Amino acid sequence: MLFPRQGGKGALRLLLSVLILAAWKTGSGQVHYSVPEEAKHGTFVGRIAQDLGLELAELVPRLFRVASKGHGDLLEVNLQNGILFVNSRIDREELCGQSLECSIHLEVIVDSPLQVFHVVVEVKDINDNPPVFRAREQRLFIPESRLVDSRFPIEGAADKDIGTNALLTYTLSPNDYFSLDVQASDELSKSLSLELRKSLDREETPELHLLLTATDGGKPELEGTVQLLITVLDVNDNAPLFAQAVYRVHLLESTANGTLVTTLNASDADEGVNGEIVFSFGSDVPLNIQKNFKIDSSSGEIRLIGRLDYEETKSYEIQVKAVDKGNPPMSNHCKVLVKVLDVNDNAPQLAITPLSLPVREDTPLGTVIAFVSASDRDSGVFGQVTCSVMPHIPFKLVSTFKNYYSLVLESALDRESVANYVLVVTARDGGSPSLSATASVSVEVADVNDNAPAFAQPEYTVFVRENNPPGCHIFTVSARDADAQENALVSYSLVERRVGERALSSYVSVHAESGKVYALQPLDHEELELLQFQVSARDAGVPPLGSNVTLQVFVLDENDNAPALLPRPGAGGAGGVLSELVSRSVGAGHVVAKVRAVDADSGYNAWLSYELQPAAGGARSPFRVALYTGEISTTRTLDEADSARQRLLVLVKDHGEPALTATATVLLSLVESGQAPKASSRVLAGAAGAEAALVDVNVYLIVAICAVSSLLVLTLLLYTALRCSAPPTEGACGPGKPTLVCSSAVGSWSYSQQRRQRCALGRARPRPTSWPSAPAYLKFQAPQKKDNTRNKNT
Template sequence: MTKAKLDYHIQRGLIHFLLLQITWGTVLCQLHYIIPEESKHGTFVGRIAQDLGLDIGEINSRMLRVVSRDEKGYFQVNLQNGILFVKETIDREMICSGIQFCVIPLQIIVDKPVQIYHLDVEIEDINDNKPAFPSTVNNLVISEIMPAGSRFHVQGAADPDLGTNSITNYELSASDHFALDFQKYMNQIRSLELVLKKSLDREKQAVHNLTLTAYDGGKPSLSGTSEITITVEDVNDNAPTFNQPFYQTSVVENAPKGSLAIKVHATDLDQGKNGEISYAFSKTAMEDASKAFSIDKHTGEIEVIGDIDFEISQMYEIQIDAVDNGEFQLFGHCKVLVTVVDVNDNPPEITVTSLVVPVPEDSPQGTIVAIINVHDQDSSLNGKVNCHITHASPFKIHRAFKGDFSLTVNEQLDRESRSQYEVVIAARDEGSPPLSVLKTLKIDISDVNDNAPLFLQPVDTIFIKENNPPGSLVYTAKASDPDIGQNSFITYSVIEGAVDGVPMSSYISVNPENGKVFALASFDHEQVTFFQCQIKATDAGIPPLSANLTLNIFIEDVNDNAPVFTMLFHTLSINIPKSIQPGNLVTKVRAVDVDSGYNALLSYNLKDLTGKIPFAISHHNGEICLKRPFMDSDHEEYRLMVMARDHGEPVMTATTEVVISMVESGEEILYDNQEPKGLIDEFSEANVYLVVAICIISSLFLITLIGFTVLRWQKCREEVNEMKENYKICTNTGGSWVYSQHTQYRICSNSSQPKNDLIVFTPNNSQAPNNDERSSQQGTLLNASYQPKHPNPDWRYSASLKAAMQGAVHMEGAAVLRGAAVGLEPQWPTVSSATTDPEGGEVSPPVGAGVNCNSWTFKYGPGNQKQPVPVPQIPPDFPENFIIPGSPAIISIRQDQPSAQAQKSNFITFGKKEETKKKKKKKKGKNQEKANNNTNDNNDQ
């Protein structure tokens, strides 16, 4: 491969790489449609709603719209079916001149919520332009001495179409001397030359007319023609030649003017003027290249003379001609490809494509406020842009898609704290040095009803004077709401309640607009002194919020009640003896005032005094006293006018008359009108009620006590009569009392229920049974030698027996019998038996011969600690029934833990034991004597 071909392939590769970088961004999108250019209005482009997955029924409500960067409305969306169609005819050559891939970037934006999609519509080229030459006639002068193979540059045609629709071929009309040669660069014909096939002979043919036809690759193919007129001259026969046909260089954009871009060099084999070469841009050079660069015609240096902007043109292709100075100038040609190197000379551009304001203050975190598009005309890192918010704010910016950013709510908003934010967004590229731009967004915060009305204080106190006119203004309730609009519109109302059963609405009303509180009734301090009222403030927000104010309303007293004397009669008549001493109380008057405070503070004075009277009245308590002794010149009767005066404003008074009559000492003092008179004070109405109540209660208590005593006395008499009927008493000839053999005696206390604590059975003979007989009885029998021990401290008399003893019951005919061989003898104790037990009782027998036998007295209890009742000690294992020696009686003793039999009986029984008839012993006298001895021992104890 030759060096020229290698350079050619390298150049083609670089060009392809640059074009690929330029068009790479066009494929990064969400939707890509392709339509041919020159499409008419209404041409179908694509189903946007279906391809983006949007609900067709919502695209109208969500305001789907198409936004173009250049703000040209080439397309429109049908909101009924979601179809994108052509709104305006598109000429690809007009909007994408010289660009291989013509893409129109669009943004599809929907609201509620805000979403953005990217759409690229590629405009497909159609063969709507035919090739056209700059001029219909092209004149060339060729020296006849030009050798075969000489090449002559011919200005080619231009076709704004691209690709296969652009120029793909040239044809030259048939000629023996000329042929057409062209080369393609990146599938495009860049140079067109006529090749001299054989030398010219001016003498044979001085002018050659050729037709050049250009064809494009469209279907059908279009063509354009140009006439070439070649004039053969016999002049300079060597044309300048460049040392290389193709030059390539690069220049930095914004390069200063005068900067050297490249230097070309050509040689001419001729000598003299025919070998002098001058350089110039070819007439076929592009106009923009001639504005940006210039060439020194002597040196071939190409310099920068204009603004080099990468964003306008990334590459320049310049045709250079080398012309000699011969009589007939010859030309040499070369091509220079200048690539523009991008620098970071363009700051980012910020465009707000969607701004949703105002923002409600209750917007949740993540709510989209604005869609921001950021574009940088630079490439690579110079065109990569990042966005951020410069100052702290409750908003945050997020990268959305390909140069689009979304501004969202990041914190809780509060309009009452701040109603507007100025969000400064900084866009900064990654170039070196980096460039940035600021964009300020004013975001208003809209109000929601999130604040309830607020009173200055939740509780307030007002004072209203009684007898106020109905409808008077007594208070103004004032509440504030930091919200705005209808959320801050406050209405006032009274919360329903009652004062002593009367609805609150009968006392108080409030103006719902300004909060003025009016008293609907005339208040009376003597009826109502205080009540509470609640005022409710409610805003007009949705939902409404409210707050309450508690009013403590006190009714102030005014002096609207005169004093009133508390006397039964209008005139008080008093009789006093003439012997009364000075300073003594004569009488006392009292007045009351239903007002309060100073309005009820009374003072007493005597009114209309004529002459000197011997009486004086206390200003504070109304007591009338004698201030001096009576004299003979004094009257027998004094009529005093007593005035009670309060301390209110205005002062109110009351008067009463007191008639004082003087009588002699010893006379009966009576009140006038048959009422008692004296130095007493009249009862007030309250005192009369109190005395009547005390009398009634005392009478009821006395009647109840008498009734209880009568009932109790009758019940006691019935019990005594029952005892008398049951007791049968007789005496023996010796003067001793003898009990009947089969009679039971009960000792009863004062209780209502008689208790069978003690029953005594008398014997029917004087002989005691022997030991064998005693052993046959129930329980354990006591022999003659048995001696009772000291009583166990755990044993006591039964409660019933103690009560009987404490009742000091005189046992009528209660004689102690002693059985003896010769008969019954009374045993009179001479002294009281005493024990050391402090809880014992005392038995006081009659002492002396003349004492009545009925005077036995039993005393029991701790009241008599000196002479306790002797109690025989009963062993723990002692049987329930035993026989007293010397007597055929059985004693049943109840313990603290009684047996079942004792619980049923609950008394001590002294019973008669029948004489055993079956057993007869011979030694009756001896046994009788032993029994008598045992009986005497027991009696002594």
């Protein structure tokens, strides 16, 4: 042993003490005490001073002290009474652990003389520590396929106490699956295990929470617990299970592509890959389902990929299969019933079946014309169709059955008003908005002979120049028949009657088909001024219908008659020679003779004028002739130089074109005044008679001219109006303008016709042999332009 050089005395002293102590130890005994652990401060341990044989009074002087190796503060000695007591907490497990014996070794030292005593204080164990498991919970993973009676080791608990206090017993919380198996290898060591008493089903009980309790043998007993978390490991022993055996879905047929139809809810009681499900259509799914639907294999979403059509397929039954990913895989099936809901996507369809076309216009009311059938591929209210027809008159639709109608005649037909009806039948369904379809049928109205031929006006006025060529076309009548085909085929004929002593057909004829009226012979204005007759028009219907029209044919005068000289009654001469006696004593302007002439024509053609032809040799005659009266008068007083016999040549000329003439010779015998009284008186008497007759005739002439002029003017106005309102017709045969007829105060008209048919009076009457002078205001002129005025009373 090495000792330090300095402090040698102290080291020596220490060495001596150790030697003395060793010697004392060898010769002395030990004091033994016991104390329970966890005793309180001040707990009595023993009377150490007394047990060591020391006096209480010596304790202080001899420096009584207690030393302990590492545990000096646990026990203490009261120097006043020499009692050893507990100074601080004593934990046996801390001091000795699991050792069965646990003691505190004390060294008691006193001086004067030096003495060392050994004191052993045994620390007694108390049950102050419960059993303790290493962890708060233990996890076990057991496949659900493990067999019954299988064992699964678990860890036990540890108790820091010793002896009976550390003697553990185990209990397991009640359960249906496991029991506790304890195998004791020695008194303190036990092996624990769980024994399977019932088959596990992870899908039924995926986890078990058991409580393992360890109880020591102390008094009181202490216990410790641990949670046993048993996880049942899955095996693929469950097939996927759908939430519903049948999924029912309603879709409108107008549903857009990509729309989610439904999401299949399937589950697998297994876990992991054993619970992962793959969805698919069944292998026997029809092609139309594959074209219209698709399924997501992982999510189970079924979506629409095609177009639904309620009219083609009203429902789809889809077989769906769910397969897990276990080994071997397990599967299950369900059905998805997709019901397609109808939308109004189809317009109605129309079919018209004619029955009796064309329709006679005398068809009875209520006759069925056609059948109308309507259909709609939609269902419910969308397929309810109502029909209507336009126009509503004269037909109507009568419902006979669901979506079947009869087209019947509602009011009378008139082909002449409407010959063809285009009927539009409209079918409309009950959707909102509704869809419609139209179909048309043409209904032709067949003609019935219910219309007689009709002329544009009840009568026509025709002007024809006389002396027309035979067979001349003078007019065309035209009647229109509102009927059709043979019912409108019109033929024309004369309504026969007598004209004087002759038949009408000897004057005119009418073409049966064209309606052209022909003059069969030349007409003579002087014989026949007006020819009035009727033409009948008759159709070819059965029975035939007809109507008549009146034609008034006015024969226009032509200048075809030359003036004719008339002898004066009681005057000398014959033919064209007139003899008169003239007294030489007559003064200027005295009327000595008068030339009378008539013209069978009328109007201008009968307007005569008189001219005195120059005498032979160029000698100037003392006489003159009035231009329109034909009176021969003196131009001066006669003298002896004048020849006793005067021969005057008077030219009578009408106003026709070309003008026709006649020549009258007047022989005047100049006598002395004494020889001429008788002649003069006779001449004067004749002149006076002539003047009186002339006055009477003038009055009569004025009245007649006024009547004739009025009739002619009205006739011309009527003719002009008809020509303006009616289509152009063929007129008189001969060319040329109508003749202008006029008169003056100094002229006269003379006629010698015995009987003339007058258009104004409508009967034959004699003409006067001489016409006096006509007033200048009476003028007759053919129309120069059209006039729309009509006078039906003409």
